[in-house]
Amino acid sequence: FITRKTNMKKAIVTGASGGLGIEICKKLVANNFKLIVIDLADKETIENSLSEVNDGIELILDKVDFSKTDELQSSLDSCLPDENLTVLVNNAGLSIGGGISDATLAEWELMIKVNLTAPFILSQAFINNAKKFNIQGSIINISSMVGIIGAKKPGYAASKAGLLGLTKSIAMQSGPKIRCNAIYPGAMDTPMTADWDEHTRHKIIKNTPLQRIAQPAEIANIVGFLADDNESSFITGAVINATGGQYLGQ
Numbered sequence: 001f002i003t004r005k006t007n008m009k010k011a012i013v014t015g016a017s018g019g020l021g022i023e024i025c026k027k028l029v030a031n032n033f034k035l036i037v038i039d040l041a042d043k044e045t046i047e048n049s050l051s052e053v054n055d056g057i058e059l060i061l062d063k064v065d066f067s068k069t070d071e072l073q074s075s076l077d078s079c080l081p082d083e084n085l086t087v088l089v090n091n092a093g094l095s096i097g098g099g100i101s102d103a104t105l106a107e108w109e110l111m112i113k114v115n116l117t118a119p120f121i122l123s124q125a126f127i128n129n130a131k132k133f134n135i136q137g138s139i140i141n142i143s144s145m146v147g148i149i150g151a152k153k154p155g156y157a158a159s160k161a162g163l164l165g166l167t168k169s170i171a172m173q174s175g176p177k178i179r180c181n182a183i184y185p186g187a188m189d190t191p192m193t194a195d196w197d198e199h200t201r202h203k204i205i206k207n208t209p210l211q212r213i214a215q216p217a218e219i220a221n222i223v224g225f226l227a228d229d230n231e232s233s234f235i236t237g238a239v240i241n242a243t244g245g246q247y248l249g250q
Contacts, residue, residue, distance in 0.1 A: 008034055008084045009032060009033045009034070009084060009086050009087070010033060010034045010035070010036060010058065010082060010084045010085045010086065010087070011028050011033045011034075011035055011036070011085070011086070011087035011088070011089060011227065012035075012036045012037075012038060012079070012085065012087070012088045012089065012122070012126070013025055013028065013035055013036070013037055013038070013089045013091060014037075014038045014039065014066070014089065014090055014091050014092035014118070014122065015039060015040075015091040015092030015093060016035070016037040016038075016039050016046060016049070016050060016091070017037075017039050017041040017045055017046045017049040017050070018049075018091075018092075018190065018191070018192070019188065019189075019190025019191050019192065019216050020091060020142065020185075020188060020190060020216045020219055020220065021039075021049075021091050021092075022049055022050060022216070023216040023217045023219070023220035024089055024091060024219075024220045024223050025037070025050055025053050025056070025057075026052060026053050026217075026220065027217070027220040027221060027223060027224040028056075028087070028089075028223070028224065028227060029053040029055075029056030030224075031224055031227065031228065033056070033087065033227070034056060034057070034058040034084075035053070035056055035057045035058060035059075036058055036059045036061070036079050036082075036085070037050070037057060037059070037060045037061065037062075038061045038064050038072075038075055038092075038122075039060070039061070039062055039064065039092070040063065040064060040065065040066065040092070041062060041063070042062050042063055043060050043062040043063075045062075046060050046062055047060070059078075059079055061075040061078065061079065066092055066094075066113070066114045066118040067110055067113040067114050067118070069117070069121065072118055072121055072122070073121065076121075076122070076125045080125060080129050081129050081132055081133070082129060083133040083135070085126070085129055085130075085135070085137070086130075086135055086136065086137045086138065086227075086229075087137065087138050087139075087140070087227045088122060088123065088126040088137070088138075088139045088140070089140045089142070089223060089227075090118070090119035090122055090123070090139070090140070090141045090142060090163075091142045092114065092118065093114065093115050093142065093144075093160075094110065094111055094114040094115060094156075095111070095153055095156045095192075096110065096111065096153070096155075096156075097111070097153055097155060097156075098152075098153070099152050099153070099154070100154050103153065103154060103155060107155055108154070108155040108158075109155075110155075111153075111155035111156055111158075111159045112155060112158070112159050112162075114159075115156070115159035115160060115162075115163065116159045116162045116163055116166065119141055119163060119166060120166060123139050123166070123170055123180070126139060126178075127139075127170070127174055127178055130177060130178055131177075134177070135177065136177050136178075136229055137177065137178050137179070138178070138179045138180070138181075138226055138227050138229065138232070139167075139170060139178065139179070139180040139181075140180075140181055140182070140183065140223050140226045140227060141163050141164075141166070141167050141180070141181070141182040141183070142182070142183055142185070142219075142223075143160045143161075143163045143164050143167075143182045143183065143184040143239070144156070144157075144160040144184055144185065145184050145185065145186045145241075145243050145246060145247070146160055147159075147160030147161035147162075147163065147164050147184055148161070148164075148184060149247055160184070163182060164182055164184070164239055167180050167181065167182040167237065167239065168180075168237050168239075171236040171237030172237065175236060179226075179229075179232070179235065179236035180236060180237065181226050181232075181235060181236060181237065181238045181239070181240065182238070182239045182240065183219060183222050183223065183226075183239075183240045183242050184239060184240070184241060184242065184243070185214060185219050185242045185243065186204075186208065186213075186214065186242070186243030186244055186246035186247075187204045187208070187213045187214065187243075187246065188213060188214045188215070188216055188219065189213050189214070189215055189216065190216055193213070201213065204246065207246055207247055208243070208244045208245060208246040209244065209245035209246075209248065210244035210245060212244065213244075214242065214243075214244060218242070219242055222240060222242055226240075
């Protein structure tokens with residue numbers, strides 16, 4: 001038998017069962033990607049969340065604790081090497097704990113591990129795989145507006161700011177084959193924000209020039225653009241403001 005390289009495009013997406021993750025998966029499948037999903041949720045939950053695009057999923061790696069290096073590495077070992085893997089979306093994230101006066105060290109360390117160390121490990125593995133097969137690829141990191149302006153939860157803000165620094169470092173060192181960019185959304189209508197009271201929502205909308213909260217699909221559209229080597233071929237090291245102008249003066 002002769003093994004021939006196919007034209008199939010594959011993407012790893014983390015945190016795929018969340019509000020934004022679902023829309024990212026839908027967008028990539030619509031753009032003819034096959035998905036490798038790495039998620040903390042169990043397989044049934046992931047399949048239910050992604051029921052619209054199950055045909056586009058090649059592999060589900062479930063119950064992965066992103067704070068545990070050995071679990072994450074084991075997941076990568078099960079899906080790499082892969083000569084068709086061209087996109088990595090570091091979307092999984094965690095926001096817990098209190099403010100600077102009462103946040104615990106355990107909370108701080110957990111957010112750094114999940115939001116920053118895990119994307120580093122995934123990106124390193126993706127880049128080494130791309131080099132092995134001489135692949136042109138795209139890494140897309142989902143940061144947050146709080147990585148720019150700060151937040152009540154210092155661990156979350158610091159980890160998301162660190163992700164922006166990681167993005168630029170990867171872009172500097174991984175060209176010309178690998179592009180790396182970040183998106184920092186503002187407020188989005190997801191299950192994570194569903195319990196916001198009207199006062200909170202009104203305050204955010206008031207401080208957003210577009211006068212509304214984003215839909216996850218709008219952020220996923222940017223992911224689709226950055227994943228396309230034709231559409232975004234000369235964009236790397238970019239940090240894309242997808243906040244609707246929220247808190248633009250800060």
